[in-house]
Amino acid sequence: MARIAEQNQKIKEVLPTVKTEAEQIDQIAKIRGWFRPKEDSAYYPLIQEFLNEQIDAKEATSRILGPIDEKIKDAKLDDVDFMDLWKSIIHSAKRLTFRNGAQVNHNMLLDLVSAFKEHSIPGNEQYNYLYQEMTDFGMASREALNDSPVAHDGYIDREIEAWANMNFFFALVAGKHIHDLSMYALFALREALETPAIDDPMSTANQKYDANVPAAAAWILGYGHDLFRMEKDLTPSDRKQGNPGRGGELWKGKAEFSKERWAFWKERFAAISDMEGVSEQTKIDARDAIEGMERSQTYEHMRFMFAEEVLKEGDIERLGGGFRPLGRGAKRQKGERTVDLKAKHGEIVVTS
Secondary structure, three states: OHHHHHHHHHHHHHHHHOOOHHHHHHHHHHHHOOOOOOOOOOOHHHHHHHHOOOOOHHHHHHHHHHHHHHHHHOOOHHHOOHHHHHHHHHHHHHOOOOOOOOHHHHHHHHHHHHHHHHOOOOOOHHHOHHHHOOOOHHHHHHHHOOOOOOOOOOOOHHHHHHHHHHHHHHHHHHHOOOOOOHHHHHHHHHHHHHOOOOOOOOOOHHHHHHHHHHHHHHHHHHHHHHHHHOOEEOOOOOHHHOOOOOOOOOOOOOOEEOHHHHHHHHHHHHHHHOOOOOOHHHHHHHHHHHHHHHHHHHHHHHHHHHHHHHHHHOOHHHHOOOEEEOOOOOOOOOOOEEEEEEEOOEEEEEOO
């Protein structure tokens, strides 16, 4: 506790001396010891040049991926610091607000990540898996989850914002199917909506809502369409695996992604949006999340209306991604669900 108090004091002293919110987040990262780029990172300055529109996406990806390609060709893979690349990208995401239509900045980062995954090494295609599998990204993102807001006499606003910004970026990564981070959505929603917030010596219940609701809302805004469609039983088959999909105390259902759990989250956002004592920003984020959930529900309804019309016409190819017909005797794959559209092709399977 003494260490946290000392960190908080340093943060409170340094923030007024720093001009921009992004630079304030940089200072918090140093004082807290967040996972962040190395001081001599080769990647972080390039990413900032790109985000500041000093270089375009083509130049940014060339200057980032070119040296990696060369090391792979020279059989010097150990010299490639993939972790520093991901920490540079994730820290950059923390510095970018997800509110007020600022998604375009996060999408620029997303372009870099997509370019990495889709990259092919000229003449050494057998090593493309290093890009396709997003080497070390999963590890870097898991480590970044340790950088959640720290409670000590409440929370620091800028730290809450950085946490929400990062979660929004992760939501976009998941939504673009670049890397499966769906469990991170569950972690954020469980902490904010399923866990009873109570007063303790470090923070009040309302302060806990202020710290956790923005990140939960960010997942709805960035990944809501997928979350609404997701039907998945997360009950562990082996007790040794733990139960990462478990609910908080307020959720009485099982470990799962489901319409029932979605509806519960929506109810909780509604309750928080009218809760006395939470900040106005928290109420706004909760209301934005509710609107996002309603948009996702409407979007899904329209998808199925379109699918029904297409199937009636017999033009299955027009369905595109996200659907496939389920013929007689066929079986669903794990995680898929069927919907009977009462069309001449019978059921369809929702695949994404």
